[in-house]
Amino acid sequence: MSTSKSVKTRRRGAELEQAIIEVAWSLLLKHGYSGLTMEAVASAAHTSRSVLARRWRNKADLAVAAIQQQLVKHSVEPADRGDVRAELLDYLDHLGSYAPTLLTVFSLLSSDAFRETYASANDLRRALTTGKTSQLALILRRAVDRQEIDPAKLVAPVDTLLIDLIRHHVLMNRKAPPKKLCAAWVDTIFLPLVRQH
Structure with missing residues (x-):
């Protein structure tokens, strides 16, 4: 009898970056800049702090990326x-x-x-x-x-x-x-x- 397992695939590239930015925006709205930490973003996005560090040099740049995404999302x-x-x-x-x-x-x-x-x-x-x-x-x-x-x-x-x-x-x-x-x-x-x- 064969069994099938559902395998959770890891997000990568643009998909992962999008998820991280969405989490950062959510935390920024809820807790402000002081409550936005790279550790909290990494945890909520189910990734590691080092992954964030490779894309953004600090949380200020991540906050700006989150704002840019909102501007693009609602741009007409x-x-x-x-x-x-x-x-x-x-x-x-x-x-x-x-x-x-x-x-x-x-x-x-x-x-x-x-x-x-x-x-x-x-x-x-x-x-x-x-x-x-x-x-x-x-x-x-x-x-x-x-x-x-x-x-x-x-x-x-x-x-x-x-x-x-x-x-x-x-x-x-x-x-x-x-x-x-x-x-x-x-x-x-x-x-x-x-x-x-």
Whole structure:
């Protein structure tokens, strides 16, 4: 009589890395940066501390990888609606879904231990955005092509104003801004600054 045994195969490569990052994100959300340890991640992901060390030099880099995965997972290329206002409102609505991720980023920046690796918000921003296309930049470029806005007016800090407003709202209120407020930002602040005249 033949018997069959179920053999548990070990995860490797991209599958293992994905599992580790998901565990790291879960621990980061539940316990914050101080509660995120390489040992806890290794245990929950059913792997070893040495496996983590081969992929990430420290837990700060693992935390950043977990945030990057969330950004990629929820990333949606903005649809061309033929109207900059509609596209900006879609963008802000989608960006609001990142509120938990933004709050996690803010908490990392308040950690002295994390800042030993990423000393400033700009260091972290570069790590998260290098090589990625800005959705807002894409929307604004299309609006310029449609002659809806004046490219000469897209200067700092106007070009990132909407992102700055939503970051501030999430930081102060710990939640995404309501649609009515987003519409006010677009209609009474941003578009009057950049419209073609």
